[in-house]
Amino acid sequence: MNSGTPTAPEERASAAGLLRSVALYIEARGRLLHIEGQEAGSRLSGLSGMFVLAFAAFVIGWMLAAPALVWIIADSNGWHWTRVALAGAGIHLFLGLLLLAGLKSRLRGLHLFEESFNQFRRDREWLAHNKNP
Numbered sequence: 001m002n003s004g005t006p007t008a009p010e011e012r013a014s015a016a017g018l019l020r021s022v023a024l025y026i027e028a029r030g031r032l033l034h035i036e037g038q039e040a041g042s043r044l045s046g047l048s049g050m051f052v053l054a055f056a057a058f059v060i061g062w063m064l065a066a067p068a069l070v071w072i073i074a075d076s077n078g079w080h081w082t083r084v085a086l087a088g089a090g091i092h093l094f095l096g097l098l099l100l101a102g103l104k105s106r107l108r109g110l111h112l113f114e115e116s117f118n119q120f121r122r123d124r125e126w127l128a129h130n131k132n133p
Contacts, residue, residue, distance in 0.1 A: 032116050040112040047106060054099040061092055 066088050073088075074081040 029116070029119065032119060033113070036113045036116055043110060043112070047103065047110070050099075050103060050106070054096065054103065057099070058092065058096050061095075062089075066092065 066085070069088055070081050070085045073079070074084045
């Protein structure tokens with residue numbers, strides 16, 4: 001005498017199965033986010049380390065080596081110290097720009113949480129494909 005409507009135990013089993021599936025889905029996505037979070041952290045720490053080193057090269061190179069080199073070059077060649085200082089500044093700024101260009105290219109290629117976004121896209125596609133009319 002089944003009229004096509006599920007009984008209470010069948011509904012509970014179906015709901016329990018759905019809840020278990022949702023819990024497993026959330027757990028899998030959480031693990032994926034955790035793994036990608038660790039990877040993103042290591043990438044960002046490497047990039048921030050590179051930035052700190054580039055900045056330190058600007059500051060230390062400019063404050064310590066430039067005045068000494070200006071004096072040595074100007075004294076040995078008989079040039080005025082201001083011309084030597086400007087040439088040294090140009091060299092340091094050029095090196096800094098090269099380091100910043102390298103940092104920019106690394107940042108452009110940085111894809112954080114890429115696999116999580118791919119999985120969410122696949123989930124959306126699957127949901128759109130399996131909708132009941």
